[in-house]
Amino acid sequence: MKCAAVLKLLLCVATLASVASCAGDGTKIPVLDDGEPNGPFPPRLSSIQKNLLTPTCSPGCHEPGGIAPFSMKSIADSYANLVGVPNTELVMDSKGRLLLRVNPGFPSSSYMILKLEGAPGIIGDRMPQGRAPLDRATIDTIAEWIAQGAPND
Numbered sequence: 001m002k003c004a005a006v007l008k009l010l011l012c013v014a015t016l017a018s019v020a021s022c023a024g025d026g027t028k029i030p031v032l033d034d035g036e037p038n039g040p041f042p043p044r045l046s047s048i049q050k051n052l053l054t055p056t057c058s059p060g061c062h063e064p065g066g067i068a069p070f071s072m073k074s075i076a077d078s079y080a081n082l083v084g085v086p087n088t089e090l091v092m093d094s095k096g097r098l099l100l101r102v103n104p105g106f107p108s109s110s111y112m113i114l115k116l117e118g119a120p121g122i123i124g125d126r127m128p129q130g131r132a133p134l135d136r137a138t139i140d141t142i143a144e145w146i147a148q149g150a151p152n153d
Contacts, residue, residue, distance in 0.1 A: 107143035
C-alpha cells in the first residue's frame, strides 16, 4: 500500500516537472530547462562584443578616430574603456559619486545601462546614438553581465 502511494507521488511529480518545463507550444522555458534566462545572446563580454559592440557601437563612433571619446572596437578596448572607468560626462549619483561606465555587480548604477535606457540625468543622447533604442532583452543581457561582476572572458 505504501509503495503504491509513493509511486503515485513520483508520477505526479514527474508529470508536473514535464509540464512546467514546456511553454505550452512545445518550446522550452529556458530558466527551467537551461538554468539561464533567455536573452538575445549569453551575458558574457565576448557575446556582447560580437553581437552589439562591434557591429553597432564601434563603426564610426566607438573606434579610434571616431566621434565617441573611447574605443569599443575589440574586447580588450571595451573592457579597458568600460569596466571600472568613470564616465567622462561627469554624471554623479545621488550621493555625489561619479558614476562608472560599468560598475561591476551594479547594473543600476552603471552609466552604460543608463545611457542605453535613456534614463533621466544622462548627458547627451541615448545610446546607440542615431539608431533605434536597444530592445529590453538586449539591455537586460548587458545588465546581467554587469550583475555577474562584468568578467573579462
